[in-house]
Amino acid sequence: MATHLEIHVREIPKGTLSREHFSEQQVETPAPGPGEVLVRTLWLSIDAANRAWMQGATYREAVTAGNFMHGYALGEVAAVGDGTAGHQVGDYVMGELGWREFAVMRADRLIPVGAARPLSHHLSVLGIAGQTAYMGLYSQGQPTGDGQVMVVSAAAGSVGYIAGQIGKIHGCRVVGIAGGPEKCDWLTGEMGFDAAVDYKAGNLYKDLAAACPEGVDLYFDNVGGPTLETVLFQMRNFGHITCCGAVSQYDTDSPAGVRGIPGLLVVKRLTMRGFVYMDHAAELNDRSIADLSSWIASGQLKVVEDVVEGLTSAPDGLIGLLAGNNRGKRLVRVGSE
């Protein structure tokens, strides 16, 4: 019987996630039953949300100990069972394959991969990360452009670096918040941001005020916590905060409170809105793929993928992502195309 590697969750972390919360398991590769497909994983998406899933049920079921780690991935159909019309051996598909070299999936839980290449784009700029940036902005009527000042946190991350570039395309003045001078230089250099602020330098309030002397109109928040609090105090009246994520609060058991809520929302007449990209997929998917693809083609949107090699590197890939080690979209190359 053939076997394959899976990464399992040995224990749900109480505090910070570490290597010992995972285990490697060599398991038998099952054959697909009726309505099922066997998929060989090629690319695994590493997302901060993976850690949030360990905190309990959110917009999806929680990740629990004793099972393979959940994750979104792209693979190639290796075998099909009965009644799986539409899936052929060799087709590329995406779905919640998990941290597994092979996965048997219900055929209706897989979606076909579009024509764009490289394949990895379907997990990065044309996948959840890119679409989250796009839909987070457009589903909320933002940006409006016209010199609007847009701030993006986790700006060198998979969603942030795209959200910021979309802001630039729409005529915003875009300021990124990121950790460390290298990321900041990269944002203002290669990524074309107007300014970048290094939150690790320890003067976020002052440095952000210097970068945004007239305040902030639009804040695309990926981190929550103290950064959100700092930006809140620098929002302009009638500003908008797009709540995309709260990565500063995922890798802990004691999330922080945000001061200034709701007082500053009232005084400054701010709107804060949370979203999950899939709510807008039906409405915006085609437009999103078309716009993102055309911006890539024209060179207005740069695509950055941060590739980690091999499934056994996935735990470190996630741990490092939570520590801010990635630049652009982090992917694990699990199998060769």
Next chain:
Amino acid sequence: MATHLEIHVREIPKGTLSREHFSEQQVETPAPGPGEVLVRTLWLSIDAANRAWMQGATYREAVTAGNFMHGYALGEVAAVGDGTAGHQVGDYVMGELGWREFAVMRADRLIPVGAARPLSHHLSVLGIAGQTAYMGLYSQGQPTGDGQVMVVSAAAGSVGYIAGQIGKIHGCRVVGIAGGPEKCDWLTGEMGFDAAVDYKAGNLYKDLAAACPEGVDLYFDNVGGPTLETVLFQMRNFGHITCCGAVSQYDTDSPAGVRGIPGLLVVKRLTMRGFVYMDHAAELNDRSIADLSSWIASGQLKVVEDVVEGLTSAPDGLIGLLAGNNRGKRLVRVGSE
């Protein structure tokens, strides 16, 4: 020379507001100069926001020590200077008269009082409190009715008891949060709320969950702090939070943080929006006055005024309001009509 009484701010409070932060001053009553009007104060509006003004500049200048206390009031024109066409002795006017028996005001800072009587309604249901409830709801496209579950905090307060009644008029199931069993009984009895939860009973989470077993669609928040945090966790997906005020945070120098922000906004796709009623006055004023007046006439909207007698009672009136002693709109009767 005639003199009159004023209540001054002796000292800006560091913590809780008390009687000793105020002083009574007998001052000379000046004559109005060119473009000015002398107004005799009849009714003074006591608002939680008065305390917030002491925390610093907000949507208006801060209140500072050594001057008369600021406040919105209604009075009668007692004398006019030159160039104040439109104001006649005996006219009723409103404006920021302050905590003063007489005030010399720039004529263009006064607005004429409409035809509705009693006069006090212009500071309560037809004034800032009633219009704040109305505009806070309608400017945000809420309530939508249809069995929506609407929760109002400080529900027995000047804005809350009206916001809740408007919710009922629009077909919501309305649940009030208030302090003490008497207020709760009053809300579900006379005021027609569907349920009321006593936050002072110490089981807000459990009691609110029992009152809203399917969660909360619309939260009209007047208090912020731990109450907001509790309601946040019980919001339904795609719910809306109208941020009207944060009275739990005004009477302190160390405002609390709100946990669950922004995580719950993302996961539940919530919108939180702050507002100040005057932003919407130009658009909604006529509709607001017409609707509120017709609901009063039809008996659908009950008006409750909590009258304190005499300007010297104003400090205790505000201190008591911050402690939640009022029911409906608190006013000070400063002079006789």
